[in-house]
Amino acid sequence: MTLTLLIAFALGLTASQGAPQLQFEPVLQPLxxxxxxxxxxxxxxRAQVMKKLFVESGCTGDKLTEQPVPHLDQPNLICVLPGADxxxxxxxxxxxxVQKGDGVVxxxxxxxxxxxxxxxxxxxxxxxxxxxxxFSGEEKGLVGSEYYAKKLTKEEKxxxxxxxxxxxLGVVHPSNxxxxxxxx
Numbered sequence: 375m376t377l378t379l380l381i382a383f384a385l386g387l388t389a390s391q392g393a394p395q396l397q398f399e400p401v402l403q404p405l406x407x408x409x410x411x412x413x414x415x416x417x418x419x420r421a422q423v424m425k426k427l428f429v430e431s432g433c434t435g436d437k438l439t440e441q442p443v444p445h446l447d448q449p450n451l452i453c454v455l456p457g458a459d460x461x462x463x464x465x466x467x468x469x470x471x472v473q474k475g476d477g478v479v480x481x482x483x484x485x486x487x488x489x490x491x492x493x494x495x496x497x498x499x500x501x502x503x504x505x506x507x508x509f510s511g512e513e514k515g516l517v518g519s520e521y522y523a524k525k526l527t528k529e530e531k532x533x534x535x536x537x538x539x540x541x542x543l544g545v546v547h548p549s550n551x552x553x554x555x556x557x558x
Contacts, residue, residue: 396495396500396501397497397498397499397500398494398495398497398498399493399494399497399498400494401490401493401494405490406486406487406490409427409486409487409489409490410478410482410483410486412427412486413476413477413478413482413486415471415476415477417447417448417469417470417471417510418447418448420448420469420470420471420477420482420485421448421449421451421469421508421510424451424469424485424488424489424508425438425440425451427486427488427489428451428453428488428489428492428506428508430489431489431490431492431493431496432492432493432496433453433454433455433489433492433496433506437453437454437455437456438451438452438453438454439451439452439454440452441521441522441525443510443511443517443518443521444521445517446510446511446514446517446518448469448470448510448511449510450507450508450509450510450518450519450521450522451469451507451508452505452506452507452508452522453488453489453492453505453506453507453508454503454504454505454506455492455495455496455500455503455504455505455506456500456503457499457500457501457502457503457504458499458500458501459501459502459503460503460533461501461502461503461533461535462502462503462504462505462530462533462534462535463502463503463504463505463534463535463536463537463538464504464505464507464534464536464537464538465488465491465504465505465506465507465537465538465540466488466506466507466508466509466519466537466538466539466540467481467484467485467487467488467507467508467509467539467540467541468481468484468485468508468509468510468511468512468513468518468519468541469481469482469485469508469509469510470509470510470511470512470513470514470518471513472513479542479543480541480542481512481540481541481542483540483542483543484539484540484541484542484543485508485540487540487543488506488507488508488540489506491504491506492504492506502535503533507519507522509522
């Protein structure tokens, strides 16, 4: 429901325009938790795990592409969920980390949610195309997302109706963390 409201707001839908026609299936909490716990401690491993999670969620074949990013060892991962019209909603999160800490909050929390959102929305026909973007190089100065944006054609840019960025989700007081530093 939160995703529906967020995307409806981003697309500028109002009550007078009617409710958004976005249908989705819930993804079970244990699967979301398992994806969150699948974090890796190196950026190279994170890229591999992200790709694996996308494939497991059903994003396979030509729907899942790697975009090499100059001066980075890991590519951006792009998972496309086609819709009926030409409008596009981008949903992005970065998967890279700085070298201290495990990077679960910043930003495996956002990245690990991308495959679940894909899985949730893929069960029903959609009006818009959703592009799920797992960016590399964000901790080095937004390198992956800037490169993605620069490579878009003028026509591709004109079809984008919204961009939802998932970063540092689920931040809570330290007393609410489990022994691994995760909140469930």
